[in-house]
Amino acid sequence: AQSVTQPDIHITVSEGASLELRCNYSYGATPYLFWYVQSPGQGLQLLLKYFSGDTLVQGIKGFEAEFKRSQSSFNLRKPSVHWSDAAEYFCAVPNQAGTALIFGKGTTLSVSS
Amino acid sequence: DTAVSQTPKYLVTQMGNDKSIKCEQNLGHDTMYWYKQDSKKFLKIMFSYNNKELIINETVPNRFSPKSPDKAHLNLHINSLELGDSAVYFCASSQVASGLSTDTQYFGPGTRLTVL
Numbered sequence: 001a002q003s004v005t006q007p008d009i010h011i012t013v014s015e016g017a018s019l020e021l022r023c024n025y026s027y028g029a030t031p032y033l034f035w036y037v038q039s040p041g042q043g044l045q046l047l048l049k050y051f052s053g054d055t056l057v058q059g060i061k062g063f064e065a066e067f068k069r070s071q072s073s074f075n076l077r078k079p080s081v082h083w084s085d086a087a088e089y090f091c092a093v094p095n096q097a098g099t100a101l102i103f104g105k106g107t108t109l110s111v112s113s
Numbered sequence: 114d115t116a117v118s119q120t121p122k123y124l125v126t127q128m129g130n131d132k133s134i135k136c137e138q139n140l141g142h143d144t145m146y147w148y149k150q151d152s153k154k155f156l157k158i159m160f161s162y163n164n165k166e167l168i169i170n171e172t173v174p175n176r177f178s179p180k181s182p183d184k185a186h187l188n189l190h191i192n193s194l195e196l197g198d199s200a201v202y203f204c205a206s207s208q209v210a211s212g213l214s215t216d217t218q219y220f221g222p223g224t225r226l227t228v229l
Contacts, residue, residue: 036220038154040135043117043203043220088154089159099169100146108154 001068002027002037004091006104014112015080021076021107023065023091031093033063033074034101038088050074066106116140117221119204125227126194134189134224136204144168144209145187147179150201159202162187173195196227201225 005028013019025031032051036044048059055067065076075090088108093100126132138145143188146169147159148187161169166180176192191198201223 041222043222044205044218045220046217049217075189090156091136095158097169100161100171102158103156106154106156 002026002093002102004093004102004104006089006091006107008107009105010110011111012110012112015083016080018082019076019085019109021089021109023074023076023104024089025074025093026072027093028035028096031067031074033065034092035059035063035069035076036090036092037061037101038090038106040087041045044090047076051093067101074105083111083113085109093098117204117206117219119202119221119224121224122222123225123227125229127229128196130194131192132194132226133167133191133228134202134204136187136189136206136221137219138185138206138219140208140219140222141185142206142208142219143184144206144207145181145184146205147187147189148203148205148220150223151204152200156203162189168169191226194226196228199226199228203215 005024034049035047038044048057050057050067088106090106091104120135144163146161150156159173159180162181165168178190181187203223204221205218207218
């Protein structure tokens with residue numbers, strides 16, 4: 001069955017430092033993979049998505065993610081974190097029927113000055 | 114212009130009451146969803162509608178009844194509210210006409226329901 005694991009519940013990064021948020025997936029075929037961000041008190045916004053092709057995907061707000069089939073991973077990266085990046089980050093895959101998203105439990109990102 | 118809107122933003126009510134949450138999207142999408150986010154921020158699909166037809170009904174108590182009067186609206190009615198219903202409820206929509214969830218989903222701002 002499709003599933004997503006985000007191993008890190010909470011990460012704190014200094015402003016200006018690089019960031020990597022981990023996501024591991026379990027999926028029957030070539031996966032569709034998504035990263036969403038939820039700012040405090042807000043709904044979710046799509047950062048980026050992978051369907052096929054180039055395994056390095058560029059997203060909004062300077063984020064990128066790399067699909068690694070051998071590691072069943074789709075980690076999110078940003079070279080220099082800004083204080084406004086503090087939020088909850090969710091990795092997601094479609095369910096088996098493709099009719100809804102299955103979300104990971106999220107990683108809370110805190111940014112220190 | 115708000116793409117996916119929900120009302121109300123906050124809802125505080127007593128156990129046993131019946132309440133509704135409304136959702137509207139102006140994106141022209143064919144598929145709409147309701148998700149529940151619990152106190153640990155875990156997001157889980159509740160319902161999915163494609164062109165007013167129910168696609169998904171996850172293991173949700175039948176006290177929860179979605180209603181889609183047209184493809185731009187998906188309302189959530191909850192009967193006999195319980196303490197465990199306290200959560201943030203998110204509406205979302207996506208363009209995919211077939212109801213498949215491989216397309217980007219656009220989320221509303223959420224409705225925080227507190228049952229006392």
